[in-house]
Amino acid sequence: MQRNVRKTLNFLIFLCFLLLGCSSERNTFTNRLYHNVTARFNAYFLAKEKIQEAEKSFREAYQEDYTQVLPVYFPIDSASVDANEEKLNEARELAGKAIDWHRISQWVDDSYFLLGLIDYYEANTDDAINTYKYLNVNSEDDEVRHQALIQLLRIFVEQRKFDDASYVIDFLSKESEISKENKQKLYKTLAYYYEARHEKDGVIAALEKCIEVTTDNHEKSRLNFILAQLYQRAGFDARAYDYYKNASEGNPPYELAFFSQLYAQQVAELEKSKDLKKVRDYYDNLYQDRKNTDLRDVVLYEKALFELKQKETDEAIKLLHQAAQEPGKLEKQKGYIYQKLAEIFFDEKEDYRASKYYLDSALQHFKPTDTNYQTLSSKQDILDRYTVNYELLTKNDSLLQLSQMRPEEQEKIAENYIQAEEERLLAEAEAKTTKKNAGIFDNLLAFGGNASASTFYFDNPTAMQKGEIEFFRNWGNRALEDNWRRKSSSFGNAVSSLPTSRDTTAARQVSQEDSIRGILPDKATLLANIPKDPEQISQLNDQMEEARLQLGKVLYFDLKRPDLAREYLTDLLQFHPDSEKKAEAYYTLFLIEKETGGSTTYYVSRLNKEFPDSPFTKSVNNPIGETSSTAANKTAESNYQKAYSAFQSGDYSIAKTLTQSTLNKYPLTEVTDKLLLLDIMLSGKLESKGRYQERLENYIENTDSPGLVKMARNMLVALTGETEVEQVASVDSTNVSDSLRINTPDKRIASDSVAAEKQIYKLNKEQTHIFILVIDPDAIPQTKNLSAELENFHDKNFQDSRLRTGNLSFTRNQSILLVSPFSNAAKAMDYRKKFLTEFKYQGLPEELKKRSFVISIQNFQQLNKRKDITEYEAFFKSSY
Template sequence: MKHLSFSYLFLFLQIICLVTFFGCSQESTGLVSTAYHNTTAHYNAYFLARQKINELETTLFKNRQDDYNRLLDIIQPLDSNIAKSQTAASEYIIQKASLAIQRHKNSKWVDDSYLLVGTAQFYQMDFPNALKAFKYVNTISKGKQERHQALINIFRTYVQMQEYSNAKAVVNFIKKENLSKENLAEFYLIRAQLHKQEQEYLQAAGTLALAVRLMPKNEQKARVHFVMGQIYEQLNNSKQAYKNFRSTLKNNPSYELSFYAKLHMLQSYEVGKNEDAKKALVYFKKMLRDEKNIDYKDKIYYQMGMYEAKRSNFKQAIKHLQTSVSASKDDIQKSYSYLKLGEIYFENLQDYELAKAYYDSTIQALPTTAVNYESIVKRQQVLDNFVQQVTTIQTEDSLQRLAKMDTASLDKYLDELFAKEEEQRKKIEAKQEMESIQQAGSIFANNEQTANNRNRNSSNGQNARWYFYNVAVVSQGGTAFARKWGNRPLEDNWRRSAKEASVDFSEPGQPATSDSTESTPVVSVENQNEEKKQQIIASLPSTPEAMAASNTKIEEAYFNLGKIYNLELQEHKNADSVFVTLLTRFPDSDFEPEALYFLYLIHKELAQPEQQEAHKNTLITKHPNSAFAKLISNPNYVQEGNMADAQVKNLYSNAYQYYEDRNYEEANNLVDQAIQQYPENSLTERLQLLKVLIIGRTQNKETFKKALTGFMEQYPFSSLIPYVENILRNTETVTGGIQRNN
């Protein structure tokens, strides 16, 4: 009996094992099999991968680097640094999700696992494979939720890749679907990012308004409201901007986001209303007094400067922006403050020299991702060229004035100049020293008050009162000193750029002690000034040749300055003034035809027909054969000139081919034909040189040398001169030949 019972038990266990074995098969669609694989896939590999993807996305959101001086991205863009930092997490997600796919093929979590694989590949910036995974899910998935997520991820990937036509095609598919609340919110956010990237700001704001209605109250929703506020700022809709910045504060923002929302709320105050302006300035000052904002003072002063600039109170704006720079330890924030200063001096005050200085400082640290970065760099380059021309004119004019003085007057003038410079230098040093002391004192006073508040009941509270007992205060004072003076060695006369050498008391032949400084010759201020005086005198244009060279520099600088005003800065009135000065001061200038043509165009732009006609008549009368006169007289001159150039190039090419084939007679005939039919063309110099080279092949050496010399005299500024000079040096072995211009 016992034996029979054991046999039944053994048979039952075998049946259970067989059912379990066949039921767990990945190929089976049975109830037991699908239940097993669904449970195992969901709560093992898929669960771990899903958990890791949540951690990755939370980490990316928390670690984002937002530049609040520019319009924020709605969906954080990826870059190679982000992808690299998340490599381990992404690989882990792919590994776990792949296990769910490979070991549980008949579970309902396969398509979800493919979504995780594609998402991990997206964060690795492996966009082609990510798209394959998402498209596969969209094709095979029977669940609407999974297909919708796949479509949204395809949309996001195309937006990240900036393939906007493909992204818009996906939008048309998604719009037909009945999305869940969560998926619809994500879709709206990505679509708003697409509008933002295409600078469709009104559409972006409208789409974000749809998204925030579907989002829970959290920091992400606060950030979306902040971006909406920024967009409305760009659209000059202060009312909607203020409303959204206020909504930012109601949705649990981080302290930093809250801080910037408050600053931007103040920027939304109407600058035309004195009452609003007073409220804004009072609140700015309140923020400055808040201890929590001690590390944000540079940002507050920057926004104060921006607000005053909006009110056209440029003097106060400049003051606040300069304070922002001096208070900042953030190079990027400094670059934005420098940029705004440069813009004020450039656009509002037309002080291009100061603008140039601030743009130079801007470029040092401005992020390449900054809005209009390329145009900012271009403006800096234009201003650099501008200041070069102005400096040339001022320098040469000053040198010419000094050159006309007699020796006694020149000595007296330079001595007075050096004395004023020394006096000014001392004043600046004294002012900077006082500012440094005041700043250190201010830091001490603030920190002493804080220390007293904290240690009011402490027995050693009195000891914390003295400045040098407080390490934190001393450190801050040192930072303030370094900001003003740089890292100076601890020594006497540290402020002077040229210090007197210390006296070395060591015995002759012995090395100086470690406390002594290197012995340098003592140079008195008088000797320094005398040396500078001799350098200035040596640079004066005292001979007719030097004076002519100086005038040439001034003439070229005026012409270049006029072009910069007219073409680069769009300052037509200033351009007019500069060109008139050029023609008045240098009536026989080689630049006269082009300058007159610019004046003709300037007065046409300014709608001043009388002046326009006057410059036109002067140009045609004095320079009838110039290209500029022909541009005015013949509207088709450029088109005809292009056609002529094409024909000349063809003649030149054929002539050169004959020259290479040693058919010098035909080559010479074609050169003469080109010169006769097209006396003014872009290849005149090359045609004339080819004619000279033919002489070198067909006539004696002396005739050839004479022809080469004649070419150099006729075209002294030609780019071909170095080549001709080389031929002259090697007339014994010259074979002839120049680069062919096809």
């Protein structure tokens, strides 16, 4: 009994000590021991586990692009962060408990570091920076301080704040006893710093140091691979080979091991081998290896590059087409395959139309954030303009030739076309038919007459295609419907409509898993497309006239092919002698002859005789030094921005002088149409209404830019008070017959000089907004520290708003500075008002400040697609 009492007493004493140890305030040995153990192995441990799970998810969501130099730190997609929101929220709650419940433990600073890391991943960058600065100043744990400084360095590098980053590097260089784990992170972040500054020597030096202290084998393989890529591109093949071999060790992911071995062979043997058969056999063996089934497109792509070096262009094209058909595992690889095809057809074949379609396919496999996306997108815009006009010219030329033939000749051509389509469809079906080996029992089967293909009808694409064609011959393109469905249908809906060109295109693009059923054109439909009356023929000729001019311009100014441009422009003058485009054609031919060393006298003479008052004539009579298209575009763009700023400020005379002088000196630039519209807007301020209306009507009739024509129409509506019905043809050449009728019932919108297009920008003042400041190229050097000054401005005036600033390269000629987020338009406009009146910065002129505007998130997506600041500024002025 006494023994039991003693046990109970001991238990009560232990329980008392335990309860006393739970206090987060009493700084005793027992308390510290309890809170250190509980914080480390409970809240902090679980928070760290949740973050590591999220980081693993980030890594799995990112697909490495081994054909390019791997980034030191792979980018983290915001979608991946959103997908792990629950984990990060749990980690934040647990880290908060480790701080609040265990204040006297040794793991408080570590928990603060985790909170900063969560803020970093969730893009609360300012909060993360403040947390890491706090730890650097207040933490007594050097390990945590070093972690915080390294993470702070990474953030500064991401923000391209290299001065701040250099300060952190200098500070860390003076720190002693940095742990091995932190040294690994520091060297890796230093490599990231040099990578951002495009200093390859610095990246190599930092990564070599990093590998020395890296213990994780997968991470070491990846770093070795990056070093190998850098050395290979620098021409040090021997060093590259060593690092590729190191990268393949340590049981790395299979893709990394595959590319390491592939590139190691290239730098060590393939590139130097004169035995071409040996090299080709190497690629063939890689292709046959079953382990590489998911990477066969890569093998074929690399072999195609090898064939290109041997000048075997046709073989390379064949291999690239084959690579495009392989399933593949790496999404971007398909993009590189199509990009290479586009380059071959552009540079070597000079088939710009084919290059355009390959480029379209390439861009489907890249993201807008990829480094090569903007370059490819800009090239796509040029090729789009070429292809639209080339196809229009070719189609109309064929139709006009057919219109001049006798009816029986037209019918014969239609029949031959349909027969050729039948043969094409059968050939495609035959190619997809699965061949089988003849077996001993095949002759015993009821349908064993053809041992080369499937004997069951629905397993035999060739038989199915023949059946489809036979059905079409007898019944036409009739919809395939069940009997009960036909009975319930009205007679008017029983016959399906004939396919449009878009339907046919879609039918040709069906996957192999889908039906191969082809849609044949109907002879009557083909004949109906041939123009017969003079009005149709005149319309086709007008389209060809415009297409020839546009082809001449795009070939000369964008594709740098003056020889081809000359052909289209001389055709315009020959086939359209009364064209209104002659002045522009003469001027472009004048530039072509001047650039190629030909005679310009003829075109100068024709301009002076036929168009004495044209801006083109003034330009050839008063030549200046900057006649090259690049210099002219740059100067005209700059003058346009200055004129528009003067217009916004009410300095109409200054703006008028600028537009007139620019149009006279540079009559043929990328901003000519914008300058002309601005000049007309100034007429509305300085001249009579009659003159203003006359110029608007002429502009609408003669301008090709749909967006600018819409603006001019809205100006005309606002001037006359009439409500016009605007018919906008679809841009898609496969659906030119479709149109949208757009009414302007809102008088407030119609009354503005440049009304907002309802389908483009939508007014939603309750949506989150962004403040935007447009910065022109010549102002970039003066606005170098603008972001830092804005941060100070925010700290002083908007301390509780948690505003963030960022820079974005918007177009080749403009960048924009963004401030966000504002929960609605009112708050964004209040910010803009304060910005205009109170923000002072020597490098930011007042006219540039006035160009600032606010925009909703939804409208910003449209603006980012259209890249037309002026268009949105008109909407902003009328709506806010």
